[in-house]
Amino acid sequence: MHRFANPARFLRIANALLPWCVLSTGLLIATGLYFALFVSPADYQQGETVRIMFVHVPSAWMGLGVYTGMAIASAVALIWKHPLADIAARASAPIGAAFTLICLLTGSLWGKPMWGTWWVWDARLTSMLLLLFLFLGHIALSNAFDDMERGAKSAAVLALVGLVNVPVIKFSVDWWNTLHQPASVVRLDGPAIHPSMLTPLLLMAAGFLALYLTILILRMRGEIAERKIRVMRMNRAAEGEPGIVAAEQGG
């Protein structure tokens, strides 16, 4: 893993991967949408609203997956002081927040016609809202200190503490009474969903994963450049270039 610790090497690998990530995002989401909107049938109970599932469920998976990845990166950053792990966690938080927000909004749009309400304060919905707040808290905390390292450390601790919410979300539909339906794909006895619906679901999920990697690379590149800028400014300020010092204080 430490072979990837060097930002220069990381940038080389990431830049080589980027076009492939973009390409697979486009292909997977395009075919996924085709199957979701044209090929897959309406549900016998939920009618055409079941098509909301093809954006709702993959974004829920991504919200949980990105959070777990962010927590792992935070642990690596705390234990081994790995600079790229910190950058990866910081770059992941807004992406995870976006997927979680999509999950909540599309869930609301699905809940209204099927449950008769936009929102209920039950275990699944509330724990998912908490996930959004954990992402937003991570973003806020990592930007809250003048000292970047302190901010990164507090945000990493928050990410690890909040990890307890992930299994709560997953099993909330089994542990508590809820309007939300139980798992139909990730379950011990195999998926309880017809292939005609499973295909677009998995295609969209793979497309979202490729999109996550694409945006992650873009954000990590931006973050690495930002850190280099900060180091250069600090070095110049230390050398006593008055213009730069003033700009630093102003910014």
Place this chain on the structure above:
Amino acid sequence: MSEFLDMGGYGAYVWPSYLVTLIILGGLCVASWSGMRRQEAELKSLQDDSPRRRRNRGGA
């Protein structure tokens, strides 16, 4: 076509779901891309107007 857009009477819920997904993910892509371009351009301009640094690089 209008039957497809109607989504069995649920068009008002199905299409906004896809639209919201498109807006949020599209917006995040654009913001991340332009943010990266801005930082990398700023880094380049800092490196370019640092003659001493360039000399060091040339010597290395």
